[in-house]
Amino acid sequence: MRSVLRLLEGDQTIGRGLPFWGLMSLLFAGALAFGVTAGSFAVENCSYFLVWVFMALGLAFMWGLGGTMSFGQTAFFGIGGYCYAILSTNWGVESGLTMAAALLSLAAVALSAAVLGYFVFFGGINGVLVSITTLAVTLGLETFLSQTAGPKWAIGRAELGGFNGISSMPPLTVPWHGDNVEITGRSLYFGLIIFVAITYLALRILANSKVGDAMVAVRESPLRAEALGYDVKAILFVGFVVGSVLAGLSGLLYAGWGQYISPDTMGLSAAALPIIWVAVSGKDLTATMVGTVVLLGLSQALAIYGSQYALVSLALILVVSIMGCPKGVFETLLRRIDSIGGPGDQNSKPVRKSSLDRSEVLL
């Protein structure tokens, strides 16, 4: 257990020591306090932002660590959302099976990500072609689902609804004393906060574990990684599936949050968004988690107060921030905070001298 907790800090994640974890605890406590004190609309609105964080974290994981820039996050977002919509509509809220629907949706996402990932990585597709292949998949799904209007496109009781999508499916529920309690409003918010925190910590551990080492090795030099005994294809595959499943999680949570999912969540403009969030925030997990929420809030605020200048201003802000912080706004900020605690311990270890022939020790 202790060795696992040690992995919360490491080379593959920014942030260590008391200042950082103090700050993160404050953030967490602040988020909880906000959920208690803020008005119900503000809380629900924040839930909406949190829904997207999983997809962004998934991309930060596979792109930041493993170097795979997938345009397909939205494809798995859509698969997750549609599966949840279809299953929960068929079973109905009274069955109490919405959680089962959510889990099965995740399984479906994992399966489809595994199939696509197998085709891509074991089929020898790499680099920019991975991006284009995943883009083609998400656009194909969007085009297909857009034309599924009418009763002939139905799975059980759920009509796919074409461009209009599926709406009015049940929200997530938990069975409670023979009743099904809806997870909406504040309970959804607290659930999301805790779930984001767990996902974040789990990804940190994974990033600093051997899996993370392997992914970084593959990103930096596939040739060298292979020569060190890393199975490059398998590692890319694993990173892709983990990231895609998180996108699917966002999708089903989105469907549960708004009781609505439509094909345009898989379109070209939607597909670019996760990449924007991660690139502008920084590909570090902490930077992406914080940055995604901030960027979503910013673009919403602009939409409300910016009138016709909203999107122009958003574009300008993006351009300026990438020019100013090419490594990502929040990643740059985090590195600043990190450097307050002095140089990293990995560099401060005294160099030991030994009279032994080191090659004998080593080999």
Next chain:
Amino acid sequence: MTLLRARQLTKRFGGHAAVDRLDLSIEAGEIRCLIGPNGAGKSTALALLAGSLSPSAGAIYFDGSEISNVAAHDRAKRGISIKFQLPSVFPELSVRQNLKIALSRRYLGSELDDRIDETLDLVELSDQRGKLARVLSHGQKQWLEFGLAISLKPRLLLLDEPTAGMTPEETERTGELVLRLNRSGVTVVAVEHDMQFVRQIARTVSVLHLGTVFSEGRLNDVLANEDVKKIYFGEAPRHG
């Protein structure tokens, strides 16, 4: 005991055979240098042995079993390690992280830290541990890659021009490092142009020409061979 054997190994690119029916046999504990003019197929042969290229025909045996179709990463696990011609390190990571990624396959926790420090000392990069690999000098990159290649405790180390771009002094120290590794039980196959270096480390050399072994033996004997001289001047007779 024969550690590595290549039989009729062939690699074609389009119509051109870069390696052509190559036969090679390396004893355990040996240091073998592959020499020959540019385009003789030396690097291709090494890549075939390491598994980063797959052969068009022929077979490779390692430690008694055929590995012709074993993936590169599995060969690495069986104990074949390679140092490439162009230094292949993890450029955006620190020197220490480079080694950590290599060593974390075997070690954990404080032992991992110890092994990293030892390897840093061994390749004389302790002072550079915090630097990004891409800012190292060429020679330092070469040594870092050495560190990566030996971190797996290989039984066979393949070196592709390990001293390219090094000063004479660096070359000499590299030779000492190779000899030390060899003393600790590592078999070495090196492709090299620097005859001083070859003389320093190798007992046996194989001359490659047109993708196959042209001549084999002690360095001085081989270099004295008139036909070998000719191929270095580009007028070699085709062998039968």
Next chain:
Amino acid sequence: MTQVELIALAYQFGLAVAFLILSAAGLAVIFGMMGIVNMAHGELIMIGAYGTSIANRHGLPLVLAALCGVLASTATGVLLERTVIRRFYDRPSESLVMTWAIGLFISQAALIVFGPSLPSISSPLGSVAFGGFSLSIYGLLLIAFGLAVPVAIYLLLSTTTFGLHARATMQNVEVARAIGINSGSVYSATFALGAGLAGLAGALYAPTMSAVPNMGGSFIVQAFVTVVTGGGNLVYGTLPAAAGLGLVQTALTAVFGNLVGVLGLLAAVIVSAKLFPNGLAHRLSGKRFS
């Protein structure tokens, strides 16, 4: 199938291929030579179309108006390269996000300045009828341009000093610099060329489409898939990729309708990514430009 139907089908095929080539040419030049995926490509096409449309409305004949469109997009390209793009040559993923933001800025600025749409211009040259069918003559012109553009770029790169410098820079920047080639100005010129080609696509298609701020969106997917399928070489990559994808799309659309045509195009991209993991150009020429 009658002869008339065959001609009609061949015409459709030509139109589809020309559309893919002209959409992709500017993107291919920039991607092939600089490794930058220019997400503002669609907006540069829109600028070409807007320039043409506005100049035409102010009384310029179509040919001159189209020239204005190309100039407008080239000028925008130069401006972008000077101020922003040149800082991102060695950072492909940041440049992708950056150009995406620039594209968003351009299309929204066009909405604010010009309103939700511009009056369209009419297709010149009329139509020709044969055996119950009739074809737009302007379509034939588009097909001709679709073939002429790669050839012209090929000649530019193989016969001019700029072409020589560009190829040298692309193959090895350090060596090119060492022998005195100003790689910065080669990159600037390449980006301007790519932007100009995007503008040309906009200018050529302006008389066949409605001019709206987001019109680039109807080119960008096709451009993207053609370039990536083909790799960054217009002659060995984009041209055969466009022919292959165009054939798949035309055949599927003719037999199964537009939906299957669109899905088939996307499926062809995935299949070709698997068959040619380094792009068609790599397979066909062994190198990227020659």
Next chain:
Amino acid sequence: MKYLRATAVCSALLVGFPLLAAAESPIKIGLLEDQTGILAQGGLPKVHGAELAVAEINAAGGVLGRPLELVVYDAQSDNQRYQEFARRLTQSDKVDVLMGGLTSASRVAVQPIAERTKTLYFYNNEYEGGTCDSNMAITGVVPEQYLALIPWMLKNVGKKVYIIAADYNFGQILGLWVRKLVKENGGTLVGEEYIPLSVSQFGQTISNIQAAKPDFVFTAMVGSNQVAYFQQASAAGLKIPMASPINGTLLYEHKQLPRPVMANMYLGVNYMEELKTDENKGFVERWRAKYPNEPYINQPGEDSYVGVKLYAEAVRAAGSAERTAVIKAIETKDICTESPEGKICFDKSTHHVSHRIHIVKVEADHSVTTVQDLGIVQPSWLGTMGCDLTKKAESKQFTPEEPKH
């Protein structure tokens, strides 16, 4: 202090009588339309239409002594924004009624939120029909109204029909309607194509139409990509008459495209700026006075104007802006308004609205002439499907059946 008071008095004098109504708290209308993004061309006039209606109603003293207040958000042609802002309007701004949405997808995005927050939702737009929902009022035209065009075409233009439509809900459902009407009226369908919204090149479609030789082409092309069809068809020399409920009214293609691309287009419409009725004349003058730069007063603009007016009448009849009272008024009282079309009224059982339908023709010079005035047409189809909201509150979506062969 003195200065401040003087200003207050002055402004009160300037604004005059209507300000007295402001003594009461305003009735808040939450309006969600696409002012930026790909649907802006359709959405911007809808904001203007609502603003004009609100200004006119307030100038006349408001509703029940209370002024109307618009709270407008730009949905940016993004269905997710519809969801965000529908929540904001209902929960944070606490509006009395939600209005807006151009596409059916945006309606479907808003619907569950309106339902859960118990807010009445006015969808002011032409659409494919079929929504039977107690919590909604749908004020735009529906197929049984605008597709009166099809029997007219079959009678006056020819019997052979080719359908091309956008491959999504609106286009597909209109396709079903047209197929049914063609069959019932003795026509023949010689071809039909449904085209994904992303397609902008129509060579194959044009060639298919030429091969099929229809008497007229029914078009339900949607979005700026698909507008290109008309230019490309015209350039290819296709001169077959066309019929459409939408190509001309939403993106005003006859104003956008060069002459004579849209010649021989027949439209079934409740509104076009060119309609030469007395009611419309004043409307266009008032609109143009307020928005002199409006490129065209499109049908959604008028729909939005009428939607606000109908809501005001419903509140008046209910004597309150409270949701259940307004719904009850719609279902029990005769709620009508004077509109640019003439006098139109709510249908009690389905919450839809009667409209005056014209068959118009676009000439070679792109002027518009009325070829027939069909008068007021009732929204009757939902009733025949068994939707009666006065008897049973529900939220259902009906789709026409596939016609039997």
